[in-house]
Amino acid sequence: MSAAAPPLSHRKAPKWLPYLLVSPTLVIVLVFTAWPTVQAVYMSFFRQYLNFAKFRTPTFIGLHNYRELFTSPDFLQVLKNTAIYVAGTVPASIVLAFLFALLVNRAVKGIGLARLGFFYPTILPMVSAATIWMFFFTPDYGLFNSLLETLGYHGPENWLGNPHLALLAVMIVAIWKNAGYLMIFYLAGLQNLPEDVFEAASLDGASWWTQLWKIAFPLLRRTTLFVSTIAIIDAFQVVDHIFVMTQGGPSGASTVLLYYLWQVRFEDQNVGLASALTVVLIVIMLAITITNFVLSEREGA
């Protein structure tokens, strides 16, 4: 070897080094994600109730848990609720986030305050937010109802007790909570857009509207993909407000997948069925993630 050592990149690293370097992540993923998944799949073929001695020891029952799930009207209702919840909250939050970002992406005096206003629901813990909204939704004198009344609404006011409104009510809270958070990503995206494209468009006489939809929005495609991914995951994973506001009721009208999973596991103590539900949840999430990934790869190409 010469006296001067060659640059690090030219050196031949030992073969095992890359494996060693990824091993911590790998171990953590295996222990905390892969292993529980395998366990859930395995347990979903067993009957095990923790609240009764006779059924504490798991018994193999094949696909029975899945058969029970897919023939249960409760579960089908839950799937429907979840679909409505995700399809309702995700696009609405994203559109609002984009609009908020456009609104506050200007150098106007006091814009900081407006940004804070839009962002503040994000800082609030979901449980506190839900508690506040419970008061907003109060029939007779709740703020939300008063507001709707001044806008000319005279329909039912019992948002959390009415089976046709309860799901909508928890969706409104989720949208309110998420839009500000997602706005941050659009705001960052907007501020990174190249100025010259817009200048050129202006010179060509493109209207503000055209610039927005034909230039800004397409350029923010990557941001939109990212935002939609986390918004979808969030929609499946955050159910705190349901615990506070409706407990999944009335009559299961606002029960979504994760809340149902909690009920089956911790209230019914039915480990087998809860595992089957976990598998269903994982499959749905995986399908969405893969679809998203494939779409983004195709568009990126």
Add this chain to the structure above:
Amino acid sequence: MSLKQRVFSLAVLLLVLGLALAACGSKATSTPAPAATQAPAATEAPAATAAPKPVTIEVYYPVAVDAPIAKILNGYIADFEKANPNITVKPVFSGGYGDVKTTIQTTIEGGGKPPVLAVMLAADLYDLVNAGYVVPLDDFIKAMPNGSAYINDFFPAFMANSRYDGKIWSIPFQRSVVALYYNADLFQQEGIQPPNSWQALAEAAQKLTIPNKRWGIEWPSGWPYWLFQPLAIGSGQNIVKSPTEVVFNDPKVIAAVQYYIDLSHKYQAMPEGVQKNWGNAPADFAKGAAAMIVHSSGSLSGILSQAKFKVGVMAVPGKAPGTYATVTGGGNFYMLKGATPEQQQAAWKFIEFITQPKYAADFSIQTGYIATRKSAYDTDAMKAYIAKVPQAGQLKDMLQYAGAELSCMNLGKVRNIFHKYLQAAYNGQMTPEEAMQKAQQEADKALEMFK
């Protein structure tokens, strides 16, 4: 490899090991810590027989109640430790009843060591016993010089959820009943007597309703079984019969569901459908937006401090004139498996200590819960309190009308089934008859394998 390379590789290796250790460490601490804190007592060398061995016991306690529970409990614990210098009591305060139960459940299922004592819902009896989490208390009671007198001093209504399989599994601690609160000033103004039947209650509510200004009565139903039970009991049929038998489709229960619906539809005296107003009802009542509410006895002190009128409390009138009904609720002391005999003895001492009439009375006065023992009402402190707040005495007198709270095998599932169909009936999605038949069918199925 050059020295530099070696050093670099070594550094990477150490880093990886460190991360792995950190990961393991965080995993270890994620299993609940309680186990560690109990070690000193267990490892203590056998002392001379004269001085009792030092013992540490942990007590899990829900704090999601209106009163400053932690402060009150810490005071009692200090008194106890003074009287028993060899025993250290470590209270662990956590969220609500559900949180305490879930913590203990996950600790035990995860192979950890649960606390020696915990206050959990009286109604959770069967699930806790069936899961094998708790130990029976009969041996401790028998070892007392006056064990049966001790047990008999608790109000029988509060002991209703303590016995199973011929054994006693829990000791009543913070207990409540369902009460009907009424605005006594309004009653007097309108010349209304406290109602003594369903009919009288409905008419009073109707008379006191002013559209868009005041409801005759509010009756929360977001988590409905508990506040519904007085109606079923008052109709002549409680919804629970035995640990494996619930009664939802009895005509008397169906009549109770219909009565609740009638209060809004026929008498226009109550908000329609499922009422999500558990939190708001006491405030509505105190500010005059509701002339009557059905709520927990635990709300009494809050209501009294806010209301600017004379507050009446009574049991919920029954269907037949002159009958009344209520139902008990709240938490009991349970002893958990896995403690040493010394810890169990110490834990029992603590239960005995804290349920003494003196403390039962003080706890009731400070929190608004009903004192669990008859003799607590003979203490001077309690007599003075009732002279000042007669409603507290009236709540206690309601215990004679109390039925057992819904408690059975597979409780979580059965309760969810009942809620689903009761709310469907309240919201007019099904007739009471249809809803209760379906509830019965599903509940029977959920209980079948537990028979």
